[in-house]
Amino acid sequence: MNEDDDLGALCAGAGRALAEAERPVLEAHGLSMWQYVVLSALAPGAAPSQLVLAQQIHYDKTRLIALLDGLEAAGLVSRGPDPADRRARIVRLTSAGTHRHAAARAGIRAVEDQRLAGLGAEERRVLRSALAQLANSG
Amino acid sequence: MNEDDDLGALCAGAGRALAEAERPVLEAHGLSMWQYVVLSALAPGAAPSQLVLAQQIHYDKTRLIALLDGLEAAGLVSRGPDPADRRARIVRLTSAGTHRHAAARAGIRAVEDQRLAGLGAEERRVLRSALAQLANSG
DNA sequence: TATTGTTATACTCTATAACTATA
DNA sequence: TATAGTTATAGAGTATAACAATA
Numbered sequence: 218m219n220e221d222d223d224l225g226a227l228c229a230g231a232g233r234a235l236a237e238a239e240r241p242v243l244e245a246h247g248l249s250m251w252q253y254v255v256l257s258a259l260a261p262g263a264a265p266s267q268l269v270l271a272q273q274i275h276y277d278k279t280r281l282i283a284l285l286d287g288l289e290a291a292g293l294v295s296r297g298p299d300p301a302d303r304r305a306r307i308v309r310l311t312s313a314g315t316h317r318h319a320a321a322r323a324g325i326r327a328v329e330d331q332r333l334a335g336l337g338a339e340e341r342r343v344l345r346s347a348l349a350q351l352a353n354s355g
Numbered sequence: 356m357n358e359d360d361d362l363g364a365l366c367a368g369a370g371r372a373l374a375e376a377e378r379p380v381l382e383a384h385g386l387s388m389w390q391y392v393v394l395s396a397l398a399p400g401a402a403p404s405q406l407v408l409a410q411q412i413h414y415d416k417t418r419l420i421a422l423l424d425g426l427e428a429a430g431l432v433s434r435g436p437d438p439a440d441r442r443a444r445i446v447r448l449t450s451a452g453t454h455r456h457a458a459a460r461a462g463i464r465a466v467e468d469q470r471l472a473g474l475g476a477e478e479r480r481v482l483r484s485a486l487a488q489l490a491n492s493g
Numbered sequence: 494t495a496t497t498g499t500t501a502t503a504c505t506c507t508a509t510a511a512c513t514a515t516a
Numbered sequence: 517t518a519t520a521g522t523t524a525t526a527g528a529g530t531a532t533a534a535c536a537a538t539a
Contacts, residue, residue, distance in 0.1 A: 223395065223460070224467045225377060227483060228370035230490030233413065235363040237493060257361065268497065275371065277530065282499065304497040304538045322361070329362045332492045333485070340481050345365060347474060347482040352368030354470045355375060406520060415507065420522065442515045442520040 228351070238332065242324040246317060247291075251276065251284055253325075256293065256318040259310040266305040267296075293317055366489070376470065380462040384455060385429075389414065389422055391463075394431065394456040397448040404443040405434075431455055 236250065243253050254274050258265075267285065271278040285308065288294040293314035299305035310318065333341060374388065381391050392412050396403075405423065409416040423446065426432040431452035437443040448456070471479060 221399070222483075222487070223463055224471075224483070224486075225370060225373040225463070226392070226395065227486040227490060228366050228373060231486045232363060232366035232370050234490050234493040235366060239363060254364070257364065261359070266497075278497085279499080279532090280530075299497095302497080302539070306498070325361055325363070332489055333362075336485060336488070340485060343478050343481045344485040345360075345362070347471070347478060348362075348365040348369045349360070350474070351470055352365060352372050355372040404520075416520085417509090417522080418507070437520095440516075440520080444521070 224351075228348075235329070235332065238328050239325050242328055243321060246321040246324065248317070248321055252288060252293075253318070253321055255281075255284060255288060256310065256314055257322070259294070259308065260315070260318050260322075262310075264307050264309045266299060266302075267308060268305070270308055288314070362489075366486075373467070373470065376466050377463050380466055381459060384459040384462065386455070386459055390426055390431075391456070391459055393419075393422060393426060394448065394452055395460070397432070397446065398453070398456050398460075400448075402445050402447045404437060404440075405446060406443070408446055426452070 240250065243250060248256070251274075254276075255270070258270060258274050265273065267281055268278055271281045276284070285294060285296065289296060292311055295309050295311050296306045297309065299307045336344070378388065381388060386394070389412075392414070393408070396408060396412050403411065405419055406416055409419045414422070423432060423434065427434060430449055433447050433449050434444045435447065437445050474482070
């Protein structure tokens with residue numbers, strides 16, 4: 218009951234189940250799924266322009282504007298000028314944003330760990346590695 | 356660059372990359388993604404009601420109607436009465452639907468195989484098994 | 494002339510409510 | 517009274533086009 222399913226269907230099912238389980242966690246931290254995605258993209262310390270950010274997270278640049286408006290109003294993100302290109306605006310995480318993301322991420326990781334119960338370290342490594350290969354083979 | 360990503364983000368990325376790669380294959384067989392999902396659900400020989408089918412594939416029962424209308428008009432699916440409940444309609448694959456699905460699936464599998472290049476049989480088994488566990492742990 | 498951010502518009506997809514026929 | 521299928525409507529999500537400022 219496993220060899221029959223397409224890989225795409227399995228990824229979709231796993232992604233949907235994870236999203237459903239994680240939504241309440243994000244809500245408890247006052248974040249939507251896409252808001253969390255933005256914070257995650259900025260968390261490593263990145264400071265991309267809005268256009269680059271939109272491409273990184275596969276989100277429409279026109280929709281990103283309202284998303285950033287909300288995050289900026291909540292004090293989680295800041296938009297500043299790009300000294301090298303005055304058309305562009307650089308997006309950064311505020312310290313409040315950094316803390317909010319870290320807290321939400323801890324909750325997300327707890328859910329994931331629970332869902333991976335029974336899998337050993339090597340199996341988890343294979344899973345992450347294979348998914349990363351699939352995501353980057355396009 | 357792997358331990359940092361959330362599992363949900365990895366699943367979403369892999370699912371999106373697969374969907375993008377598979378869409379042209381499905382188009383070549385005259386199928387949309389959701390049409391293929393319906394055919395796949397019926398392929399094992401199942402004969403569910405429309406409501407059960409909608410729940411199985413996580414699709415809205417009201418949207419399923421137009422989807423089945425199209426598949427029925429194309430001769431890939433048949434809707435018949437349920438002898439046990441005259442309110443319900445039983446959905447089945449026609450022989451044309453069976454063949455169309457088999458042909459499309461072969462193309463899908465070829466794409467997946469190409470994307471999994473470099474992974475051994477055991478790694479692929481771990482991947483499928485872990486994804487199935489994640490999808491069914493809700 | 495091309496590009497970034499922005500706004501406005503149109504379009505598609507999805508969810509909700511109401512109807513019919515059966516149970 | 518409740519449920520399967522259907523239809524119609526409303527809502528959210530997404531894509532397209534046009535604009536101002538800058539390159």
